[in-house]
Amino acid sequence: MSDEASRAVGELPAEHPPVKIQKVGVLIVNLGTPDGTDYKSMRRYLKEFLTDRRVIEWSRLYWYPILFGIVLNTRPGRVGKAYEEIWNRDLDESYLRTYTRNQSDKLGQILADHPSVQVDWAMRYGQPSIPDKLQALKDAGCDRIVLFPLYPQYAAATTATVNDKAFQALMGMRWQPALRTVPPYHDDPAYIEAIAQSIESHIAGLDWEPEIVLTSFHGIPQSYFLKGDPYHCQCLKTARLVCERLGWPKEKLMVTFQSRFGPEEWLQPYTDKTVEKLARDGVKRMAVINPGFVSDCLETLEEIAGEAGEIFLEHGGEKFTHVPCLNDSESGMKVLETIVRRELQGWV
Structure with missing residues (x-):
C-alpha cells in the first residue's frame, strides 16, 4: 500500500510521535x-x-x-x-x-x-x-x-x-x-483534626498557656461577601469545628481577618486591630494560627509571627506565639x- 493510500485509510505518517495516554x-x-x-x-x-x-x-x-x-x-x-x-x-x-x-x-x-x-x-x-x-x-x-x-x-x-x-x-x-x-475542604474531618492537633502540639511545647487563640484568615473585601462569596461562612465553620474538637469554650478561639488592601471595607474583625485591643484590654498571653494557609508564607511569617507579635507586645502583651501552618508535616x-x-x- 502506498503512503498516500495508508493516509487515506487513517494510518498515521511514520514520523508521527507515539501517543502517551492512560x-x-x-x-x-x-x-x-x-x-x-x-x-x-x-x-x-x-x-x-x-x-x-x-x-x-x-x-x-x-x-x-x-x-x-x-x-x-x-x-x-x-x-x-x-x-x-x-x-x-x-x-x-x-x-x-x-x-x-x-x-x-x-x-x-x-x-x-x-x-x-x-x-x-x-x-x-x-x-x-x-x-x-x-x-x-x-x-x-x-x-x-x-x-x-x-x-x-x-x-x-x-x-x-x-x-x-x-x-x-x-x-x-x-x-x-x-x-x-x-x-473546598474547610469542614473535612482530616483537615479539622490536623489543625486541632497542631494547636495542641504547639501549646504543649510552651511553658505557658494562651488565654486567647486567634484563627486569623486572609480577608476579602466585604463587597465580595455581599455578592455571594461563601468564604466568610466557611472560615467561621472551620473555626467552630476546631473549637468543638478541642473542647474549648467558644470565647477562647476567636476569628479574625488579615491582609486588607486598599480603601474598601474588608471582612472584620481585623487581626491587627484585634491583637492591639486585646493587649490593651489586659490579655497577656496569646497564640495565633492561620488555618486558611496550607503553607507558611509572607502573610503568616512576616505579617503574623512578626508584625502581629510586635503589636501585641508593644501594647501590653507579655507572651505571643505563632502556630506554624501544616506545611509538609506528616x-x-x-x-x-x-x-x-x-x-x-x-x-x-
Missing part, C-alpha cells in the same frame, strides 16, 4: 511567589497578581491608573523588603515555593501504590505556571488530571482564579485531558492525601 495527573496549586526579592521580580509578580480580575474587581478605568501610576512603582520595594525578612536563604527562594515543592514530592511518594498517578505542582502567579504544568502532565500521558487549589476555604479570588487559569489553558488544546477540580500530608485519594476515585 496516566492520571495530580496538580497541586498555591497562590504564587516572586522569583526574587529584587524590584523587578517583585514588580513582575505583583503586576500579574493585581491585574487579575478575580483579585481586584474594580473597573479597569479606575484601578489601572492607580496600579500602574502608584502601586507598581512603590509597592515592589516595600514588599521586597518584607520578603527578605522571611526568605529561605539556603535555597534562595520563598518558603511557599519550598513547601509546595516538598508537598508535591511527598504526595508523589505517598501515592506510589498507584503507578499511573503523576503528581506535580504549580503557582497561580509566577513560576512554575499552571498552563506549563498542565501541558507537561498531558505530554507525559495524563489524559485525566485532578486540579487541587490548596485553599481549604473557597473564595473567588483564590480557588476560582486557579480554575479559571486551568480552563483557559485547556482552551488552547486540541486534545484536552479530562479535568476534575477539588472542592499531619499536613495526611490531609492532602485524604483529599486526593477521594478525588481520584473512579480514575485509579
Whole structure:
C-alpha cells in the first residue's frame, strides 16, 4: 500500500510521535511567589497578581491608573523588603515555593501504590505556571488530571482564579485531558483534626498557656461577601469545628481577618486591630494560627509571627506565639492525601 493510500485509510505518517495516554495527573496549586526579592521580580509578580480580575474587581478605568501610576512603582520595594525578612536563604527562594515543592514530592511518594498517578505542582502567579504544568502532565500521558487549589476555604479570588487559569489553558488544546477540580475542604474531618492537633502540639511545647487563640484568615473585601462569596461562612465553620474538637469554650478561639488592601471595607474583625485591643484590654498571653494557609508564607511569617507579635507586645502583651501552618508535616500530608485519594476515585 502506498503512503498516500495508508493516509487515506487513517494510518498515521511514520514520523508521527507515539501517543502517551492512560496516566492520571495530580496538580497541586498555591497562590504564587516572586522569583526574587529584587524590584523587578517583585514588580513582575505583583503586576500579574493585581491585574487579575478575580483579585481586584474594580473597573479597569479606575484601578489601572492607580496600579500602574502608584502601586507598581512603590509597592515592589516595600514588599521586597518584607520578603527578605522571611526568605529561605539556603535555597534562595520563598518558603511557599519550598513547601509546595516538598508537598508535591511527598504526595508523589505517598501515592506510589498507584503507578499511573503523576503528581506535580504549580503557582497561580509566577513560576512554575499552571498552563506549563498542565501541558507537561498531558505530554507525559495524563489524559485525566485532578486540579487541587490548596485553599481549604473557597473564595473567588483564590480557588476560582486557579480554575479559571486551568480552563483557559485547556482552551488552547486540541486534545484536552479530562479535568476534575477539588472542592473546598474547610469542614473535612482530616483537615479539622490536623489543625486541632497542631494547636495542641504547639501549646504543649510552651511553658505557658494562651488565654486567647486567634484563627486569623486572609480577608476579602466585604463587597465580595455581599455578592455571594461563601468564604466568610466557611472560615467561621472551620473555626467552630476546631473549637468543638478541642473542647474549648467558644470565647477562647476567636476569628479574625488579615491582609486588607486598599480603601474598601474588608471582612472584620481585623487581626491587627484585634491583637492591639486585646493587649490593651489586659490579655497577656496569646497564640495565633492561620488555618486558611496550607503553607507558611509572607502573610503568616512576616505579617503574623512578626508584625502581629510586635503589636501585641508593644501594647501590653507579655507572651505571643505563632502556630506554624501544616506545611509538609506528616499531619499536613495526611490531609492532602485524604483529599486526593477521594478525588481520584473512579480514575485509579
